[in-house]
Amino acid sequence: MEIIEPNSVTVAEQSHQDSFIQPTVYDPSTHTDVERIKVESEYLRGTITPSLKNPLTGAVADDDLMLIKFHGIYQQDDRDIRNERRKQKLEPLYSFMIRARVPGGVATAAQYLQMAELATQYSSGSLRLTTRQAFQWHGVFKRNLKTTIAGINKSMLDTIAACGDVNRNVMSNPLPETSAIHAEVYEWAQKISEHLLPQTKAYHEIWLDGEKVESSEVEPAKEGPQGQGFKEPIYGKTYLPRKFKTALAIPPYNDVDVFANDLGFIAIVENEQLVGFNVTVGGGMGSSHGDESTYPRVADVIGFCSLDQVLTVAENVVKVQRDFGNREVRKLARLKYTIDRLGLAGFKEKLFAYQGFELAEARAFEFKHNGDRYGWYQDEVGNWHLTLYIHSGRIADFDDKLLFTGLKEIAKVHQGEFRISPNQNLIISNVTRQTKPVIEALINRYGISIGEVESPVRKNSLACVAFPTCSLAMAEAERYLPSFIDKFEELLAKYDLSEQAINIRMTGCPNGCARPFLGEIGLVGKAPGKYNLYLGASHIGSRLNKLYRENINEAQILSELEPIIQDYANAKNEDEYFGDFVIRKGYIKAVQNGLDFHS
Incomplete structure (x- = not known):
């Protein structure tokens, strides 16, 4: 030994x-x-x-x-x-x-x-x-x-x-x-x-x-x-x-x-x-x-x-x-x-x-936000920062958006940084006043999104890679999430909730690469086309969600969610997030710590 x-x-x-x-x-x-x-x-x-x-x-x-x-x-x-x-x-x-x-x-x-x-x-x-x-x-x-x-x-x-x-x-x-x-x-x-x-x-x-x-x-x-x-x-x-x-x-x-x-x-x-x-x-x-x-x-x-x-x-x-x-x-x-x-x-x-020493008593703090701020933002010293929306962090050229090509062209003229956000987006950071119009023109030319047309729920979604490359994947995630959100957006629109931010986390297995157990709606792959549905996490990332339904397909997921979404539209408090609502209304119990996750 x-x-x-x-x-x-x-x-x-x-x-x-x-x-x-x-x-x-x-x-x-x-x-x-x-x-x-x-x-x-x-x-x-x-x-x-x-x-x-x-x-x-x-x-x-x-x-x-x-x-x-x-x-x-x-x-x-x-x-x-x-x-x-x-x-x-x-x-x-x-x-x-x-x-x-x-x-x-x-x-x-x-x-x-x-x-x-x-x-x-x-x-x-x-x-x-x-x-x-x-x-x-x-x-x-x-x-x-x-x-x-x-x-x-x-x-x-x-x-x-x-x-x-x-x-x-x-x-x-x-x-x-x-x-x-x-x-x-x-x-x-x-x-x-x-x-x-x-x-x-x-x-x-x-x-x-x-x-x-x-x-x-x-x-x-x-x-x-x-x-x-x-x-x-x-x-x-x-x-x-x-x-x-x-x-x-x-x-x-x-x-x-x-x-x-x-x-x-x-x-x-x-x-x-x-x-x-x-x-x-x-x-x-x-x-x-x-x-x-x-x-x-x-x-x-x-x-x-x-x-x-x-x-x-x-x-x-x-x-x-x-x-x-x-x-x-x-x-x-x-x-x-x-x-x-x-x-x-x-x-x-x-x-x-x-x-060799004890820590002092923790000091007061408060979190209010968990997502990214899209579009242009100017800091106190006058530099500009542009947050782009990139689905699941995949930088590639698509039929309508030449994201990979466009970002390479921007990199050739930009003198600042490219910052990766924890939500898989990219920030073109420290853009000077002189370079800003050049970058704006390239953004428009290559069809790169700055989060102006995507819904709040789409901008608050994450997915892991899953198929075809991850050996642990049991179900799709990155390739499937956009079509699932299409259907979920229809459900939100039906109840006048299109502008409501709800964070969705989807993974192909329970290993947690896209932090699915911190999603107000978590979808964790169980088998091809089947997911465990989790509800009730805090929108600011301070509380876990909990298993609501097990091993269900897309139609069943949407069917389970619709009455809750309808109730949310009718009975939510002002500025109440979806994760907090399902706890308050008793759809799911709050998870106080990990040891309560399965109870």
């Missing part, structure tokens, strides 16, 4: 470890096979390099399927043609999804242009914006992986820790009203992202042939050859038990869905100055159909930290999860389950011992 490395244990951590439950011990007889793969990987190297060179298959070796996630890559295949290829005795048409790490979702126009060029040359010809403010490429063949990743790094972005059992892309509000505060909070998103990066040199060795390029990867450790004295200072040899997500929010906007994250920082602004953050822990959306030991959970607010404490708090929340997370049952390995197993008070006690 092998104990997870102490990772520069502080005096407070050592005292804690002597007084409480000891940190997890790696035991191959009880721990998941993923733990073995990480232990044997030589800090995320595995056999990725020979896998890439194997000409006999478009796939990588089985153990490397897990390891490539730490490098920002998932192996997929085209499920639309899987059966046909099987009949022809061919292996699945394997390709790879690559995800970039883009802290706070901010990229320069030059970086965006490079991302689009890579999509044209090596992937499906489209870019996808994720709900965690990152870029994704789908359909990259194995032979093009290294070239694509090298191209991403040349733009000073990278794919390190975009996936895998580590802290992933750190989210931040893309466009609050006060740009000075936003800039400061965004800087903290960058600092947290950099601080929590794995320090293994495996990424450079595998994808960049050991060469140091202009990118945001941390400098290699100086202890000597890795495997001979090298230690991951935060993660240890087995990294985290499961993925870890972090977000920063600036009230009154909760567009990052901060309560859906393992770790959250809610900005506290006093006298127009950022003074610190309220800290939240234990959010997560993943669940499993038919398994009540799994559940989504909204995070708890556990206190306030000053600015000089932020990185210490972030690091030690990760360390507590590293040492006490469940490594025997992977589906119970997220921080939310660690907290519920230890109890919130027990978790806080361990955290405060690890970091």
Whole structure:
């Protein structure tokens, strides 16, 4: 057996470890096979390099399927043609999804242009914006992986820790009203992202042939050859038990869905100055159909930290999860389950011992908004920002809208940033007065939407990728959501509710990539054409929804919703959101915490 490395244990951590439950011990007889793969990987190297060179298959070796996630890559295949290829005795048409790490979702126009060029040359010809403010490429063949990743790094972005059992892309509000505060909070998103990066040199060795390029990867450790004295200072040899997500929010906007994250920082602004953050822990959306030991959970607010404490708090929340997370049952390995197993008070006690101080009492805040603000907006220094509507984050050319082509042309003339919103939209940010009319002309020329014609419900909808590329999908999501909304809009119009904002979240499975359990209406795939219907989440992302009807098709979903929509039209209070209404009228019980989700 092998104990997870102490990772520069502080005096407070050592005292804690002597007084409480000891940190997890790696035991191959009880721990998941993923733990073995990480232990044997030589800090995320595995056999990725020979896998890439194997000409006999478009796939990588089985153990490397897990390891490539730490490098920002998932192996997929085209499920639309899987059966046909099987009949022809061919292996699945394997390709790879690559995800970039883009802290706070901010990229320069030059970086965006490079991302689009890579999509044209090596992937499906489209870019996808994720709900965690990152870029994704789908359909990259194995032979093009290294070239694509090298191209991403040349733009000073990278794919390190975009996936895998580590802290992933750190989210931040893309466009609050006060740009000075936003800039400061965004800087903290960058600092947290950099601080929590794995320090293994495996990424450079595998994808960049050991060469140091202009990118945001941390400098290699100086202890000597890795495997001979090298230690991951935060993660240890087995990294985290499961993925870890972090977000920063600036009230009154909760567009990052901060309560859906393992770790959250809610900005506290006093006298127009950022003074610190309220800290939240234990959010997560993943669940499993038919398994009540799994559940989504909204995070708890556990206190306030000053600015000089932020990185210490972030690091030690990760360390507590590293040492006490469940490594025997992977589906119970997220921080939310660690907290519920230890109890919130027990978790806080361990955290405060690890970091050497207690958090101050949480300060007052209020969220009022969860979505994006579309169209043009001018900030206090005179720059313009344009929020575009992009269905499910898919940037591609369509018959009536040349979105992919148009955005490339805009990137050629724009000198500011392209900011990805947590709602899968794109903000052309910091547009000068001189450039604004040029960009407006390009928007009109290529038919790019700025949210002027879409209904509020369409603009408040999210969907995951699902078919044809996601191996976990049980039902359609991205490809189906537009037609479902067409029918739902007809229902709203019937009862004079066309201007009512209702957020709909649709996913092809219960893993939660589009945060379906925070949708006022959540549709979670159960089988082709069948979904579980969830109702009752808070419109501002602070309360989970709950199962209302199980395994029903489109006609049944609309039939179940119509009498509730009719009642909502007739009996809702002024400014009452749909999620609050169904709780007040007793259609569904409010979920106070994740442990109530199945009750």
